[in-house]
Amino acid sequence: AQTVTQSQPEMSVQxxxxxxxxxxxxxxxxxxxxxxxxxxPSRQMILVIRQExxxxxxxxxxxxxxxxQKAAKSFSLKISDSQLGDTAMYFCAFMxxxxxxxxxxxxxxxxxxxx
Amino acid sequence: ETGVTQSPTHLIKTRGQQVTLRCSSQSGHNTVSWYxxxxxxxxxxxxxxxxxxxxxxxxxxxRFSGLQFPNYSSELNVNALELDDSALYLCASSFTxxxxxxxxxxxxxxxxxxx
Numbered sequence: 001a002q003t004v005t006q007s008q009p010e011m012s013v014q015x016x017x018x019x020x021x022x023x024x025x026x027x028x029x030x031x032x033x034x035x036x037x038x039x040x041p042s043r044q045m046i047l048v049i050r051q052e053x054x055x056x057x058x059x060x061x062x063x064x065x066x067x068x069q070k071a072a073k074s075f076s077l078k079i080s081d082s083q084l085g086d087t088a089m090y091f092c093a094f095m096x097x098x099x100x101x102x103x104x105x106x107x108x109x110x111x112x113x114x115x
Numbered sequence: 116e117t118g119v120t121q122s123p124t125h126l127i128k129t130r131g132q133q134v135t136l137r138c139s140s141q142s143g144h145n146t147v148s149w150y151x152x153x154x155x156x157x158x159x160x161x162x163x164x165x166x167x168x169x170x171x172x173x174x175x176x177x178r179f180s181g182l183q184f185p186n187y188s189s190e191l192n193v194n195a196l197e198l199d200d201s202a203l204y205l206c207a208s209s210f211t212x213x214x215x216x217x218x219x220x221x222x223x224x225x226x227x228x229x230x
Contacts, residue, residue, distance in 0.1 A: 004157075037221075043203060045158070045221035091157050095219075099209065100171035102148050102160030103219060 002027045002094050006106035013082055014114050020067075021077045021109050023092030031097035034068065034075045039108075040088040048090070051075065079111075087113045117142050119208050119222035127228045128196050136191040136225045138206030146170070147189040148219060149181060150205040158205055164189055165211050193227075201229045 003026045013019045025034070036048040051059045051068050058066050063083075067076045079086055089110050093103040120139045128134050140147050146165045150158035160173035164183035178194040187208070193200055203226050207219035 033218075043224045043226075045205060045207075047218065047220070050218060093157075099146075099211065099219075100163055100165075102150070102163055102171060102173060103158070103207075104160070105157030107155075107157050 002029070002096070002104045004092050004094050004104050004106040006092055006109050008109045009107070010110040010112070012112040012114060015082060015084060017082055018078065018080050019082055019111065021079075021090055021092075021111065023075045023077070023106060025073050025075065025092070025094050027073070027094065027096075029096050033095045033097070034066075035093040035095070035103070036064070036066070036075075036077045037091045037093060037105075038086075038088045039091065045091075049077065082113050084113050084115060087111060119206060119220055121204075121206050121222040121225050123225060124223070125226045125228075127230065129230050130196055130198060132196050133192065133194045134196060134227060136193075136204050136206075136227070138189045138191070138208075138222060140187045140189070140206075140208035141220050144208035144210050144220070145187050146209045146211040147183055147187065148207045148209070149189070149191045150207065151175075151200075152203040152205055152224070153199075154202070161191070170211075196229045198229050201227060203227075 032053045034051045038046045063080045089108045091108045092106045148163040149161040152158040162172040163170045167183045182190045203224045206222045209219045
């Protein structure tokens with residue numbers, strides 16, 4: 001079974017600052033995907049960024065980038081130039097290749113962007 | 116392109132009753148996964164449906180059951196409701212072809228309260 005750990009229950013930064021959210025995972029699988037999802041107060045779970053484990057290059061999506069360390073089983077999310085609209089719960093998630101076992105989520109980090 | 120929709124938005128039931136939640140998958144998707152998100156926690160995988168059959172299941176008792184219809188929409192049924200079943204129920208759709216990437220797109224959820 002897989003486990004995903006997010007050790008920061010809550011983080012708060014000023015608008016325009018850079019923030020990094022931590023995530024570690026444990027698995028015996030070799031083929032898998034890692035995700036960061038954002039859940040604002042509206043409850044809709046929105047995909048932020050995705051990383052395929054077989055790719056060494058770190059994924060980036062505009063202001064969002066990841067630091068994927070496969071050997072250390074670490075998958076952190078960096079948000080640059082943070083905006084008020086980034087305020088939300090952020091969940092790190094793991095999925096085996098094929099996806100029939102669904103996503104395994106961490107407990108989440110509540111990110112607050114202060115004006 | 117139509118996104119994932121869920122109904123109803125909110126639901127209140129009493130202990131021992133039965134409930135049915137509904138989900139329409141995103142256009143072009145053929146797989147539906149269901150998750151339970153307790154307050155302050157990350158979502159937990161209940162099960163997944165593909166080709167109208169249960170394709171994978173998490174650690175949930177048999178009183179949690181589901182259906183998938185030919186149009187790929189899905190239902191989640193919970194019998195003999197317990198107080199701990201109070202949660203946000205999320206549906207996610209994806210496209211499955213072989214062992215390809217199954218990125219999941221989420222609906223807005225159904226908030227179930229059991230009294």
